[in-house]
């Protein structure tokens with residue numbers, strides 16, 4: 256199966272899953288799965304200063320929740336493990352030494368002070384190649400004195416290095432612009448710049464899919480492949496994810512635009528399926544179809560590199576909301592209840608019929624976090640004014656409504672079978688008897704108990720939600736206030 260495509264997702268465990276990273280994982284996964292390939296998860300934790308406890312679990316959980324399943328990786332295993340870089344340190348050392356031997360890398364003993372002195376006043380400074388040509392004796396002496404050292408990649412002095420990115424096309428770099436970057440640090444840990452190349456090769460990765468911030472450093476990685484005599488992988492760099500600024504401009508998606516981590520979006524009430532569907536379309540579009548809704552299987556069937564765009568994609572929270580509301584509407588009742596009921600039960604008094612209330616909200620929310628606001632009229636008695644009773648269409652006035660409420664209150668007190676059908680019949684009969692529009696009676700009762708003009712559900716549905724005692728009590732209060 257040597258032609259099998261293999262991709263990977265290689266996040267650094269920084270504590271949360273940025274939406275941009277999740278999109279990278281998704282595209283990498285889809286590229287592989289659209290062609291029956293394999294997908295690897297590799298944890299890049301060699302920057303010990305940036306380690307966050309529990310961060311790997313967040314990554315694994317996010318992939319699990321979004322249905323991005325990996326064939327090799329932590330917890331799953333595979334023939335190319337371990338899949339956590341900090342568990343692979345001897346491998347990197349061995350490969351770095353190999354390049355030292357072949358002359359593509361060298362030991363550098365420069366002190367931090369010396370490197371500091373190379374920087375300009377903006378704090379920017381490259382390395383001047385001071386240790387490039389140390390003699391074998393000098394190196395031996397430094398090592399025997401226990402001097403700390405790093406291993407650097409020796410960049411060619413002239414010529415160019417180029418590669419063809421499958422999204423961006425040819426990228427050419429003058430070698431003279433490439434600095435002798437560090438491969439192994441003084442603490443023995445490898446840098447990302449070095450170890451990801453070793454891993455991608457050893458793990459058999461055929462397509463490197465990642466953010467385009469690596470587009471221009473990739474020539475350096477290509478030189479590493481060349482130095483080892485390895486075949487270079489294909490590169491698929493992805494356009495940036497942007498957010499809309501208040502002034503109408505766009506900038507790299509960050510916290511000031513809103514929630515940017517997968518978990519925060521979930522906490523805000525977005526469904527993983529809706530998030531995945533939406534971000535799949537942020538930089539990719541399917542060929543020959545205007546389809547907007549995709550299951551993971553449909554994404555796998557439709558994905559191709561040709562559909563990827565070079566231009567930055569703008570994250571639009573309104574559009575995500577719309578996707579989410581459509582996904583919520585499509586949720587089967589039991590799944591919807593599983594999410595909505597705990598929230599409603601937490602917010603509402605015991606006598607509230609939360610199941611019924613949840614039903615009324617099912618098609619009216621675009622995220623579960625909206626429930627709290629939507630049910631404020633249930634969880635408290637809102638301030639209201641008499642003009643809410645005035646309705647042109649039903650020809651109601653506060654005076655008319657007051658009469659209706661006074662008539663209906665004793666009838667409602669008598670009802671033993673408190674449900675929508677009984678209550679509806681009761682109000683309907685009453686309106687017929689009084690030769691009133693049914694709409695007028697419903698209006699009066701609905702406004703009196705909800706204390707707001709727009710509600711999920713009609714009068715009798717809300718009466719069922721409130722239950723008899725609360726309905727009666729709210730109507731009593733309304734009559735008093737109408738005095």
Ligand code: GLU
Nearest residue numbers: 265266267299451464465
């Ligand atoms: N650990 C790198 C990051 O999170 C991975 C880049 C890559 O995919 O090569 O940015």
